[in-house]
Amino acid sequence: MALALALKLHGVTSEVFEARERAAVLRDSRVLALSDGARQILDWLGVWSGLSATAIETIHISHRGGFGRSCLRATELDLEALGWVLPASDLISALDAAVTEAGIVYHENARVMRSAIHSDGPDHPASTRGVVFGGIKFLLTAFAEGAVQEGAGTVRDYAQHAVLCTVSVATPHRNVAWERFTHDGPVALLPLGQRYAVVLTCADMTLAAVTALDDAAFLALLQQRFGTRHSFTSASPRTAYPLGLRYRRHPVAERQVWLGNAAQTLHPVAGQGFNLALRDIWELAQALDGAADPGAPAVLAAYARGRRVDRRGAIGFTDLLIDSFASDFPPLKHARGAGLLALDLLPPLRDFVAKRMIYGARAWP
Numbered sequence: 130m131a132l133a134l135a136l137k138l139h140g141v142t143s144e145v146f147e148a149r150e151r152a153a154v155l156r157d158s159r160v161l162a163l164s165d166g167a168r169q170i171l172d173w174l175g176v177w178s179g180l181s182a183t184a185i186e187t188i189h190i191s192h193r194g195g196f197g198r199s200c201l202r203a204t205e206l207d208l209e210a211l212g213w214v215l216p217a218s219d220l221i222s223a224l225d226a227a228v229t230e231a232g233i234v235y236h237e238n239a240r241v242m243r244s245a246i247h248s249d250g251p252d253h254p255a256s257t258r259g260v261v262f263g264g265i266k267f268l269l270t271a272f273a274e275g276a277v278q279e280g281a282g283t284v285r286d287y288a289q290h291a292v293l294c295t296v297s298v299a300t301p302h303r304n305v306a307w308e309r310f311t312h313d314g315p316v317a318l319l320p321l322g323q324r325y326a327v328v329l330t331c332a333d334m335t336l337a338a339v340t341a342l343d344d345a346a347f348l349a350l351l352q353q354r355f356g357t358r359h360s361f362t363s364a365s366p367r368t369a370y371p372l373g374l375r376y377r378r379h380p381v382a383e384r385q386v387w388l389g390n391a392a393q394t395l396h397p398v399a400g401q402g403f404n405l406a407l408r409d410i411w412e413l414a415q416a417l418d419g420a421a422d423p424g425a426p427a428v429l430a431a432y433a434r435g436r437r438v439d440r441r442g443a444i445g446f447t448d449l450l451i452d453s454f455a456s457d458f459p460p461l462k463h464a465r466g467a468g469l470l471a472l473d474l475l476p477p478l479r480d481f482v483a484k485r486m487i488y489g490a491r492a493w494p
Contacts (some may be wrong), residue, residue, distance in 0.1 A: 130145060130221075130224040130225060130227075130228045131171075131174060131224055131273075131407065131410050132271060132273045132388070132410045132413065132414070133145050133228060133231075133233045134174045134175070134176075134224070134227055134228065134231060134233070135173075135174060135410050135411065135413075135414035136413075136414050136417065137231055137233065138173070138174070138414065139414045139415070139417060139418040139419075140418065140419075141414070141417050141418070141423060143233065143271075144233070144234040144235070144236065144265075144267075145228065145233060145234070145235045145236065146236045146239040146240075146241045146262070147235065147236065147237050147238075147239060148238070148239065148240035148241075148275075149237065149238070150237050150238060151225070151235065151237040154221060154225070155218055155221050155222055155225065156218065157216075157217040157218045157221055158216075158217075158218070158293075158368060159216075159217040159293070160214060160215070160216055160217065160293070160295075160319065160321060160326040161214070161215055161216075161217050161220060161403055162185070162212055162213075162214050162306075162319050162326075162400035162403075163182070163212055163213045163214070163215070163403070163404060163407075164211070164212045164400070164404045164487040164488070165208055165209075165210060165211060165212060165213075165487050165488075166404065166407075166408070166487045166488040166489065167212075167213075167403070167404045167407045167408075168182075168210075168212075168213055170407045170408070170410070170411050171220075171407070173411075174224075174227065175227055176220070176223040176224055176227050179223055180215060180219055180220065180223055181215065181219070182213035182214060182215040182219075183213065183214045183215065183304070183320045183321050183322055184203075184209065184210035184212075184213055184304050184320075185203075185210055185211045185212040185213065185214060185304060185305075185306045185319070185320060186202065186203045186204075186210055186211065186303075186304040186305070187200055187201065187202050187203070187211070187303075187304065187305045187306070188200065188201040188211055188212075188305075188306045188307075188308065189305055189306070189307050189308070190308045190310075191307075191308075191309055191310070192309070192310040192311070193309060193310065193311040193312070193354070193356065201482075201483045205480070205483075206480065206483060206484070206487075208487075210304075211306075211483065211487060212306070212400070212487070214306075214319045214320055214321045214326060215321070216321075236263075239263070241262060241270065241272075259384065259424065260384050260385075260424075267384075267424075268384065268422055268423050268424040269384055269385070269386065269417075269423045269424035269429075270384060270385050270386075271385075271386050271387075271388065271413070272385065272386070272387045272388070272391040272392075273388055273389050273391060273410075274389060274390060274391060275390060275391045276375065276390060276391065276394060277375035277376060277377050277387075277390075277391065277392070277393070277394060281377050281378075282375060282376050282377040282378050283374070283375070283376055283378065284373065284374070284375050285373055285374040285375075285448070286371075286373045287372045287373055287374070287396060287451060288332060288333045288334075289314055289330050289331065289332055289333060289371075289372040289396075290330070290331055290332075290333060290336045290369045290370060290371055290372060291328050291329070291330055291369065291370050291372055291397055292327075292328075292329040292330075292331060292336075292339055292340065292367050292368075292369050293326070293327065293328055293329075293367065293368050293369070293370070294326075294327050294329075294347075294364050294365045294366065294367040294368070295321060295324045295325065295326050295327065295364070295365045296318075296324060296325050296327055296348070296351065296361045296362075296363065296364045296365070297323070297324050297325075297361070297362045297363045297364075298324070298325060298359045298360060298361060298362065299359070299360040299361075299362055300359065300360070301323075302318075302320045302323075302325060302359075304320050305320065306318060306319050306320060307355070307358070307359075308398070308399070309354070309355055309356065310450075311354055313330070313331060313332065313335075313354065314329075314330025314331060314332065315328075315330050315398050315450075315451075316328070316329050316330065316351070316354050316355050317397070317398070317400070318355070318359070319400075325359075327351065327364075328397055329350075329351060329354065330372065330398075333371075336369060339369075340367065340369055344363065344364050347364055347367070348361045348362075348363075348364055351364075372396050372397070373394065373396075374394070374395060374396060374444070374447075374448055375393065375394045376392065376393035376394070376395075376440070376444055377391075377392050377393065379433070380392045380433055380436065380440070381429040381430065381432065381433045383424075383426070384424035386413065386429055386432065388406060388409035388410065388413060389403075389406035389409060389410075390402070390406065392409065392440075393405065393440060393443075393444060395443065395444065395447045396447050396448070396450075396451055398447055398450050398451060399446065399447055399450060401443045401446070401447055404489070405439065405440070405443045405489065408436075408439060408489050409436060412432060412435055412436055412439075413432055416428060416429075416431055416432040416435065417432075439489040442485065442489070443489065446485075
């Protein structure tokens with residue numbers, strides 16, 4: 130839906146094909162952490178002003194059992210907030226309403242599989258080729274949701290699950306988000322209203338035991354993993370998702386492009402996945418603006434080249450964080466602490482890292 134709105138703003142007509150019922154799309158229990166760069170894109174799409182999101186003014190980064198920590202602050206970057214937190218269903222509802230208002234054709238219960246897509250073939254002039262689906266010819270098919278297909282890219286199983294819920298705390302959160310690295314996996318706390326949205330990472334082998342805990346036992350586990358900077362008083366029902374890294378080596382093919390989770394699925398550490406997807410949308414809409422043939426090989430190749438640095442940077446950054454903070458090898462543990470301390474003591478380095486996380490390659494000097 131976001132891609133369709135972005136294309137319309139650039140004068141490109143598109144239609145949405147959704148595999149599920151339209152009403153089912155709105156029922157999404159996840160919580161999104163959006164960077165300020167993502168907020169700017171959503172504001173450009175015309176959906177941000179009606180949303181109620183909780184600001185992240187400070188991000189506190191630490192690792193359990195070691196010295197060194199770092200804080201990123203919005204005031205140091207002259208920003209109102211480093212990011213924003215809101216229920217995914219709120220954003221989906223706003224996008225859905227905007228799609229309807231824009232008159233964008235929306236097909237529900239219409240799954241588009243790559244195997245069902247056929248070009249008109251090499252015997253037709255390039256200017257007339259296209260993809261026929263449902264009796265309609267499209268010059269380009271964008272897979273903007275779903276997962277990276279088997280055999281299409283690189284896959285890494287982290288052997289972890291993310292346990293998601295919201296918790297109440299005894300003292301106000303003051304718009305501080307926490308990223309706490311532990312030997313058992315990272316723990317993230319994101320301010321959401323008066324509560325925190327929690328992403329607790331656990332190993333696959335411990336998932337059954339963690340999900341079987343009652344509220345009191347789960348809060349005790351969370352307290353033990355997080356530390357004493359907050360006291361947790363209640364927890365919502367919990368859901369769990371498997372974690373892995375999957376990314377397509379080539380995000381474009383003949384009259385096809387993949388973006389968002391269909392192009393890369395990342396570990397939720399540092400909250401880069403959906404923000405990277407919105408940057409994919411921004412760049413693709415720019416690349417197709419004014420193109421006589423939006424599916425032309427040169428157009429898609431230019432888009433892929435333009436996304437290369439940002440994609441590789443986000444993929445490599447999240448993967449490196451998981452590897453570097455997973456080990457208790459003493460030299461590496463001390464190096465992590467020194468790195469966090471350096472990040473906190475060197476404003477230029479801190480600003481560089483913060484801007485890459487907020488804006489991706491768009492902020493590259």
